[in-house]
Every structure is written in C-alpha cells, then in structure tokens.
Amino acid sequence: MSVGGAGDGARRFRPATEADAARDGHRFEWLKPDGWREGFRALVLEVDAPDSGRPLVVGVGRIGPNAVHPERDLVELEIDPAHRRRGHGTALLSELGQYSDNSLSSKVEPGSERDGFLRAQGAVTYLEVPLLRVDVAADRTARWCAAVREGHDGAARVVRWTALPREYLVDALTDRYTWQHASWSPTAPREVLRPRVGEEFYEESAREHSWAVVRDGEITALADLYSSDTDESEPVGPRREGALEAVDAAAPHARTDVALCLAAMLEDLREMGVRSLDLDNHPTDPHTAPLLATLHRTEADPVQLVEIPNGLTALLRDVP
DSSP states (O other): OEEEETTTEEEEEEEOOHHHHHHHTTTOTTOOOTTSSTTOEEEEEEEEOTTTOOEEEEEEEEEEOOSSSTTEEEEEEEEOGGGOSSSHHHHHHHHHHTTOSSEEEEEEOTTSHHHHHHHHTTOEEEEEEEEEEEETTOHHHHHHHHHHHHHSOSSEEEEEGGGSOHHHHHHHHHHHHHHHHTTTSOOOOHHHHIIIIIIHHHHHSOGGGOEEEEETTEEEEEEEEEOOTTOTTSSSOSEEEEEEEESSTTSTTHHHHHHHHHHHHHHHHHHTTOOEEEEOOOTTOTTHHHHHTTSOEEEEEEEEEEEEOOTHHHHHHTOO
C-alpha cells in the first residue's frame, strides 16, 4: 500500500521479512519478521531514499492479540529519528490498526516523546504503575519486619516456595493474577491464563527466595522474587525485583498474611546483603499498596499503561 508522506515521498507498507531483521535490526528495537509470533503481524514502512531512490525502511511496527488480556491488542511501532514528525508514525499506527477490531494497548514513560505521540492519537491512561524501591538494608526495615512477626496471630506459617508443591503454587499465582487485574484489565479464562501466567511466573521465579503464607492448609499470600535485567546470572544480587499480594483479597487475614510474606522476603534478602527490592505492584492492590506505604521506599521508573483508540473507540473518537 502506498500513501504520500511529507518530505519523504510515497510511503509503502509491507510485511517485515527475515532479511529486514538482519539488515535493519540494529536500527529498530521492535523489528521482527511478519508472523514471528502466532497471530501477530509485523510491518515495515518504506520510502525512497532521496540520494539513491532505493527503498529505505524508516519505520517498523507490530500488532497482535494479548492472550492474557483479550479485550486489548498489543501494538508497538518505531520511526527512525531522522524521519520523525513527518506523519509516518500516525500513518503506520493507522495501517497496523487495520489488523485489529480491538482497542490497542502500549506502555509509555510519562513525558517521553512516545507518550506525546500516543496522546496525540487519543491514547488514555488506564493504569499508572510506579516501581516501588524498598530500602532492604535500612535499620527501620528490620524493625518493621520484627513488628510484623510480633503482631501476627501465629495461626499461619511462612515458608519458601521450595517447600510447597509446584501445582499449588501455580494455582495460587493464577488466582492472584486474576483478581488483581479484574477491575482494570479483565483476563482470559483460567484454562488460558494458567499456563501463560501461573506456570511462567513459577518457572521464572527465584523459588528458593520466594515466600508463601499457608493457613489451614491453603496458600493465602505470595511474595515472588525475580532476577533483574542486570543480574540475571545471579539468583540474588544487590538489587532484586518482586511481586506481592494475597491469593484471595477478601480473606479475613489477607492483610496480615501479606505483611508476613513481605517480612520473610525482606529478612531473607537482608541476610544476603541485598540493598533494595523493586516491587512491580499496582496502586490498585488493596493490601500491598497500604503496606508498602509504611516502609522506607522510593518511586522509580514510573510507566503508564495506555489504551489507543481503535475499532469502536476510534469510530467514536472521530464522530464529527
């Protein structure tokens, strides 16, 4: 398909190929061959190079279904910096949208160029997610953990994941994920969710340093630890990433069990010399968010999940 583009001649969209990825992969973070993942389309945007007249890839994009959150499809696009502000991004997003009837979802850093572009397309935030960095080494953190243990009712026990059957943990991870997202990004049916969330989270975790609270034979809270991008070779390094919440948010002892789970993880990490713990939780989490507010923590690298109009929402946006 060809469309005019200001300053760059006619635009052409076509499926991305292995040759494109090999030639231009170093230029574009999001460049993948078309069909690299089931249900996904990957496109390149070409123009004629002004010096040679040969085809030049100036943009790439991909779109496809989100199996875990089926109401929104995933979209990513990237324009070569030298060819931005010429309408290419808007044209590429419109072309990608032809492959979906759903609204589209992406992530932005507030105030970034990407944020400004997607806002201009009508994107709205459906959740802001600050990364909360807890000071594990602080003396107050140690006192906080001691206070949690002293105030607990003693009817539950906190154990490492390695002490529990895999299937119990996979089920608990699936249950936790389902209710955590229900109000702002509904999930797929459990039979779809369990292998993509429960099993994957379990396999990717540092299980010897992840914790669970067990009450009356049931897992009631989970604190899972993962490798950071910079320390993947170490089970536990100076800085770690984790997640935390109750398995059933409405359970009578959910708040105290989540606190006990977090205290066990913090004490474990402190003993090994870990300085900080990054928790990728949601401000909508009813137990974790208030508990983290009682610790020494800082907000780092906030991101916003945004919905981009497409399908019905694009139609309604464009009503004159």
